[in-house]
Amino acid sequence: MKVIAEPGVPQVVIVREFRAPRELLFRAYTEPDLVKRWLGPAGLELIVNQLDPRHGGRWRWTHYDDEGKGYVFHGLYHGEPTPDRIVQTYEFDHAPGTVYLNLITFDEADGVTTLTQNTVFFAVEDRDQYVDGGMERGIRVSMQQLDDLVTELAEEAHS
Amino acid sequence: MVLKPLGYEDRLTGVFAALADPTRRAILTQLKHGDATVAELAAPFSMSQPAVSKHLKVLENAGLISRSQRATARLSHLEAEPLRAAVGWLMDYRAYWAESFDRLDDLLDDLKEES
Numbered sequence: 528m529k530v531i532a533e534p535g536v537p538q539v540v541i542v543r544e545f546r547a548p549r550e551l552l553f554r555a556y557t558e559p560d561l562v563k564r565w566l567g568p569a570g571l572e573l574i575v576n577q578l579d580p581r582h583g584g585r586w587r588w589t590h591y592d593d594e595g596k597g598y599v600f601h602g603l604y605h606g607e608p609t610p611d612r613i614v615q616t617y618e619f620d621h622a623p624g625t626v627y628l629n630l631i632t633f634d635e636a637d638g639v640t641t642l643t644q645n646t647v648f649f650a651v652e653d654r655d656q657y658v659d660g661g662m663e664r665g666i667r668v669s670m671q672q673l674d675d676l677v678t679e680l681a682e683e684a685h686s
Numbered sequence: 687m688v689l690k691p692l693g694y695e696d697r698l699t700g701v702f703a704a705l706a707d708p709t710r711r712a713i714l715t716q717l718k719h720g721d722a723t724v725a726e727l728a729a730p731f732s733m734s735q736p737a738v739s740k741h742l743k744v745l746e747n748a749g750l751i752s753r754s755q756r757a758t759a760r761l762s763h764l765e766a767e768p769l770r771a772a773v774g775w776l777m778d779y780r781a782y783w784a785e786s787f788d789r790l791d792d793l794l795d796d797l798k799e800e801s
Binding site: 530545555565 | 779780781782783784785786787789790791792793794795797798801
C-alpha cells in the first residue's frame with residue numbers, strides 16, 4: 528500500500544493493488560453485508576446503518592470499540608457509483624461541518640485491480656489532523672517507540 | 687484517523703505527558719511484572735525515593751497506576767485502561783486503511799471462490 532501525503536497540499540492518495548476483478552471490489556464497497564466484513568481497523572466492529580449507492584444516496588456507518596463506544600461516519604454519493612469510480616463525501620459525527628471528499632477509482636489489468644483513493648480536505652491542517660490523528664509534529668519522532676511500548680504494555684496488562 | 691469520543695482529549699494529554707519521560711516508562715515496564723513499593727521501583731535507578739515518588743505521582747494523576755497501602759509501604763499497581771485508550775488513539779490513517787485492505791484481500795478471495 529502506498530500513501531502519498533505531500534507537504535502543503537490538502538490531499539492524501541492511497542494506492543493499493545488487489546488480485547481480483549474490479550466488479551468484486553465494487554461489490555465489497557457497495558453491499559452492506561460485505562462492507563462490514565472488511566472496513567475499519569481490527570478490533571472495531573462495523574455496523575452499516577445506511578448504504579444507498581446511487582447519485583445523491585446516503586451512507587452511514589458506525590465503528591464500535593470493545594467498550595461499546597460508537598464512532599459514526601456519514602456522507603453522500605455524488606454521481607452514480609460504478610466499478611470505474613465512486614465519489615463520496617465523508618463527515619465524522621464528532622466534527623460536523625468538517626467534510627472531505629473521496630474519489631475511489633478501480634483500474635483492472637491482467638487480473639489485478641489497482642485501487643486509488645484520492646481524498647481532498649478543506650485545508651492542509653484538516654488533512655494533517657486526519658492523517659496524524661492530531662499528533663503534534665514535534666512528538667512524532669518518539670511516537671513509534673512510544674506506540675510499541677504502549678501497545679506492549681496494554682496487551683500484557685489486558686491478558 | 688481521528689477516532690476519539692468527546693471529552694477524551696484532556697485525559698490523553700495527561701497520559702502522553704506521563705509517558706513522555708523515559709524514567710516513567712521504565713517504571714511502567716517494571717510494574718508489568720507485578721505491584722511494587724517505592725523502594726523496589728527506585729532500586730534500578732540512581733535516583734532517590736522522593737524523586738521516584740514524584741514520578742509515581744505523575745503516573746497516578748494520569749490514571750496509569752493506582753496506589754495502595756501494604757503494611758508500612760505504598761504499593762504501585764499498573765492500570766491498563768488508559769493505556770488501551772492511548773493505543774486506540776494512536777491508530778492512524780495508515781493503519782486504518784492497511785488493516786481494512788488486508789481484510790478486503792481475504793473477502794475478495796472468498797468472493798472469487800463463490801463466483
